[in-house]
Amino acid sequence: MFSREYSESLTLGLVMVGVLLLMWLLNGSQFVTIGNLQSMAFQLPELGILSLAMMITMLTAGINLSIIASANLCGIVTALILTRYVTPETAGAETMALVVLAIAAGLLTSVIIGLLNGALIAIVDVSPILATLGTMTLLNGVAIVVTKGYVISGLPEPVRFIGNGVVLGIPTPMIIFIVCAAVMALLLNRTRLGVNIYMIGSNPTACYFAGVNNAAVLMKTYLISGLYAGIAAIIMISRFNSAKADYGESYLLLTVLASVLGGTSAAGGFGKVSDLVIALIILQLVSSGLNLLQISNFLTLAIWGIILISVMVVNHVTQQYRERRVTA
Amino acid sequence: MKKWLRRHETYVFLVIVLFSIIITSQNASFLTLENLFDLLKSYSFLGILAIGVLFVLISGGIDISFTAVATVAMYVMAIATIQYGGNMLTAFLIACSVGVALGLINAVIIYVFNIHSIITTIATLNIFYGVLTVLSGGKWIYGFPTWFREFADRRVLTLTNEAGVQYGLSTITLIWLAILIMAWVILRYTTLGRGLYAMGGNPDSAARVGFNIFRLQMFVYAFMGFLAGIAGVIQALLVQTVAPNSIVGKELDVLAAVVLGGASLFGGTGTLLGTMLGVALIAVMSNGLTMMRVPSFWYNVFIGLIIIISVSASAYRRRQRERRMIAVEAE
Structure with missing residues (x-):
């Protein structure tokens, strides 16, 4: 009756509504206050943008284990420039210029990291999990060497606005996330690169013989993944008002969890940005809801795991049911 | 000779020798029996987990959850031991049963619902670890019985250095060695072991020749859990405290050691010798940096x-091999 993708989106949507109702029921009216909605909108973007960075590599049947390490390194580069050159004496315009420059340097770092990953995977032909395991360790090492393990803190006001500001009632990180998600959706659905990314994930050999330059597509994929990690880094340092070599390490496996919950296949070729966004909302609803009930964050992790396995089981069962009907 | 040059293990071994020479030239106390015995004791934990990960990789899967499994096993063992007493044997038995049970949960989810092993184990890592931390309240556990503390210092072979300090081959190292021999026999001389390679190479063919894939999966994840249980006890022996976050987060380090040893993530290949060399390389590296007074960061x-160079070199040699094969086919 339904196509596979449609039925998976439906399952996800139902889970979202179910979780929303459950959390509403458990927390009462305090769950849907402006304050709580806003705090959810502040928390979601970090994991959200990092998950987009993870997802695009998973579409090509790859993975990027280095996103958190790259995000931290980019954050450190930006924070170092800011704390070194922006002093209370620097004037408004000069501060703005330095902020833009520092962010540009951070994003440039992320692009270089993306190219390094891309080169290892596309040209040297190392499997993505191994290549990024290596760069993850290396980048983390570089970040520790640069900072000697210390925290770099005290960022100027304009930078703090990126992570903590509100425009027309919407938190700035949320606006950045919406733009990132929209750009990713357009890229995947409306451009040749997007089609090629899905094709490589489904069947790299067929894709190659269809005249696609696989290496170039993979390079671009990891470049975009790196860039998104860099954008997440700017939000992270702004929200923490500091940068450090080991921030957000627990996010790594969670980005895979979010992507897979959002229907992205680990074998490549399948996954939609809209479903990922729904998955992120589910995770955020659970996390905020349990937090309001003052339940430990660790139980939230466990429940996220249970939701992931349950959704995968439901998808598996419905798919088998459909196959059986087809053969009958 | 040519056969040796083609093997990944040879290169890892040469790199270890090269590092050892450099480190020894800087600090002569690196190449002493005392340091060697010390490393063999403190790296038993990593070494035992690496054997389990190797088995999973050979079978074509991957396991991320073993650190959480080891933590849960360690906790249950510690609480039971402190509450009800017992001895070393019961401590290992309790931890291993917990490990095997949690490993079987992984195997059932992976096989019955056909969910990719990396996704299953990322989910179960969070579930096991989350539930444990909530139930234990994140508390550290101290105060092991005397016999538990004494076992950690027990040696099979005791020597005395010039300063009069005793050192020697720890019993913990012997446990590692025993597991290594067991794993070697399983992989090399049993149908079970050959079945793991077959399944990792091609699960469909393995099923057609008559291997029971579900049973193999159960074995491999239960074995990983069993070793995680042992590693959990060893961690408790080495540090004499139990903390919820002392092991979780190290899963990729263990994976790195196994990968340095040449195991492939596509399944069907990998040797115990390579894995142990991978562990040795990491041990020599980190110990050597300390010995040469390089700041630990x-x-x-x-x-x-080293990981990047190693995996790039393997990829390069794989491509060379493929090119040769294509050339042969073209003739």
Whole structure:
């Protein structure tokens, strides 16, 4: 009756509504206050943008284990420039210029990291999990060497606005996330690169013989993944008002969890940005809801795991049911 | 000779020898029996987990959850031991049963619902770890019985250095060695072991020749859990405290050691010799940096570079091999 993708989106949507109702029921009216909605909108973007960075590599049947390490390194580069050159004496315009420059340097770092990953995977032909395991360790090492393990803190006001500001009632990180998600959706659905990314994930050999330059597509994929990690880094340092070599390490496996919950296949070729966004909302609803009930964050992790396995089981069962009907 | 040059293990071994020479030239106390015995004791934990990960990789799967499994096993063992007493044997038995049970949960989810092993184990890592931390309240556990503390210092072979300090081959190292021999026999001389290679190479063919894939999966994840249980006890022996976050987060380090040893993530290949060399390389690296008084924050830079160079070299040699095969087919 339904196509596979449609039925998976439906399952996800139902889970979202179910979780929303459950959390509403458990927390009462305090769950849907402006304050709580806003705090959810502040928390979601970090994991959200990092998950987009993870997802695009998973579409090509790859993975990027280095996103958190790259995000931290980019954050450190930006924070170092800011704390070194922006002093209370620097004037408004000069501060703005330095902020833009520092962010540009951070994003440039992320692009270089993306190219390094891309080169290892596309040209040297190392499997993505191994290549990024290596760069993850290396980048983390570089970040520790640069900072000697210390925290770099005290960022100027304009930078703090990126992570903590509100425009027309919407938190700035949320606006950045919406733009990132929209750009990713357009890229995947409306451009040749997007089609090629899905094709490589489904069947790299067929894709190659269809005249696609696989290496170039993979390079671009990891470049975009790196860039998104860099954008997440700017939000992270702004929200923490500091940068450090080991921030957000627990996010790594969670980005895979979010992507897979959002229907992205680990074998490549399948996954939609809209479903990922729904998955992120589910995770955020659970996390905020349990937090309001003052339940430990660790139980939230466990429940996220249970939701992931349950959704995968439901998808598996419905798919088998459909196959059986087809053969009958 | 030519056969040796083609093997990944040879290169890892040469790199270890090269590092050892450099480190010894800087600090002569690196190449002493005392340091060797010390490393063999403190790296038993990593070494035992690496054997389990190797088995999973050979079978074509991957396991991320073993650190959480080891933590849960360690906790249950510690609480039971402190509450009800017992001895070393019961401590290992309790931890291993917990490990095997949690491993079987992984195997059932992976096989019955056909969910990719990396996704299953990322989910179960969070579930096991989350539930444990909530139930234990994140508390550290101290105060093991005397016999538990004494076992950690027990040696099979005791020597005395010039300063009069005793050192020697720890019993913990012997446990590692025993597991290594068991794993070697399983992989090399049993149908079970050959079945793991077959399943990792091609699960469909393995099923057609008559291997029971579900049973193999159960074995491999239960074995990983069993070793995680042992590793959990060893961690408790080495540090004499139990903390919820002392093991979780190290899963990729263990994976890195196994990968340095040449195991492939596509399944069907990998040797115990390579894995142990991978562990040795990491041990020599980190110990050597300390011995050469390099600040410890350089450690990850070196490990990262070594991983990148190693996997790039394997990829390069794989492509060369493929090219040769294509050339032969063309003739």
